[in-house]
Amino acid sequence: MSGFEVTVYRLDGTIEKYQAPNQVLLGGLNLWLDSMFRAQNFAFLYKGLISATSLTSLSSSDTMSSHPGWYEVPSYYSWSYTNSAGDLALQPYRAEYGYNGGGELRSGTNTLGDFVDFTRREYISAPYACRIGGLFLSTSRTITSTQGTLFATARFLGNEAVNLNVGDILEARYITDVEAV
Amino acid sequence: MIYDKLKATGRLTYAVYDSSGALKLQGASPNQVKVQAANQYRSLQVGLPYTDSSISTIWYMGLIRGDNYTTTSIYDRYDTNVSTHPGWSEVSSNTLISTLRPQWYRAPASNATIAGSTVSWTSVATNVNFSVAGILVMTENTVNKTIHQLVTFPGFLYATGIFTAIVTLTPGDTLEVDYEAYLGSA
Numbered sequence: 001m002s003g004f005e006v007t008v009y010r011l012d013g014t015i016e017k018y019q020a021p022n023q024v025l026l027g028g029l030n031l032w033l034d035s036m037f038r039a040q041n042f043a044f045l046y047k048g049l050i051s052a053t054s055l056t057s058l059s060s061s062d063t064m065s066s067h068p069g070w071y072e073v074p075s076y077y078s079w080s081y082t083n084s085a086g087d088l089a090l091q092p093y094r095a096e097y098g099y100n101g102g103g104e105l106r107s108g109t110n111t112l113g114d115f116v117d118f119t120r121r122e123y124i125s126a127p128y129a130c131r132i133g134g135l136f137l138s139t140s141r142t143i144t145s146t147q148g149t150l151f152a153t154a155r156f157l158g159n160e161a162v163n164l165n166v167g168d169i170l171e172a173r174y175i176t177d178v179e180a181v
Numbered sequence: 182m183i184y185d186k187l188k189a190t191g192r193l194t195y196a197v198y199d200s201s202g203a204l205k206l207q208g209a210s211p212n213q214v215k216v217q218a219a220n221q222y223r224s225l226q227v228g229l230p231y232t233d234s235s236i237s238t239i240w241y242m243g244l245i246r247g248d249n250y251t252t253t254s255i256y257d258r259y260d261t262n263v264s265t266h267p268g269w270s271e272v273s274s275n276t277l278i279s280t281l282r283p284q285w286y287r288a289p290a291s292n293a294t295i296a297g298s299t300v301s302w303t304s305v306a307t308n309v310n311f312s313v314a315g316i317l318v319m320t321e322n323t324v325n326k327t328i329h330q331l332v333t334f335p336g337f338l339y340a341t342g343i344f345t346a347i348v349t350l351t352p353g354d355t356l357e358v359d360y361e362a363y364l365g366s367a
Contacts, residue, residue, distance in 0.1 A: 002186055030292075034289060034290045034295075177186045179187065179219060
């Protein structure tokens, strides 16, 4: 599957797993191509939470400034670097995805540039209970900001809603693949 | 629009004109994006540059010889560290007016597509006929020069595209190629 694999670690020790298939949007595809062929720096991507409340649909025409079928969870925290020394702390930002992000880099490219496997896990928690319908990737770090490029959206399988209670930790692993044909 | 796996694809259109400018033939064919290019996409997404340097800002096209062409592979590479493309070789510069691969200028991506300038080659008027099987797209401009230091030359072979039939260029002929790269679920 290409998309998000989510694990929720509850305070009581239970662990729940969810999947949210990926939908890469046109802005994301154009960003990717420009990075490849026009040396545009690929902006860092950030993982955000889609609220299950009022979530009706994700659209292929959604953008950061216009996504009428959903809105973002208004407040949450993610593990991010706090300084150049690499210290990590919970911060009120979308979770940074990528090489410089606060998550765990599972693998990467070898010295010849051969792809091995990128599977990053970012960690998110919330200051109060919320219900999550899915996740998104954006080039903007600020929660509820409508700036930047909406790279991808993903809704939990079966339109499931996931409760994130105070103290729970949500681990979001994003996987995407590009096939050469 | 749920993607299980994004596909990097592309298309080329080509035409041959004689020395008077008359159209001799034209065609279109798909391309073959290399595994190295797919790796590059995935590296970019997580903020990693390709290998240990930035991607070249300049892209070029080369010609694949028709006389000894057998096949292309998604695993083809065109650098010295792992230079392997056993099914084809490149047209050498002594049959062309220019000794450099012509540059391909790209327009901003739109609708998940990168398109760019028309690239052309003109055969040397005093030379004999030669055949062309297709084109290659890569980030190095010297014909038949392999990229011997990835650190210095962070280029790579993005794709090859094979014409629907071997094209024979006679002296004075001009071959024109337009290339488009796609990213999507196609």
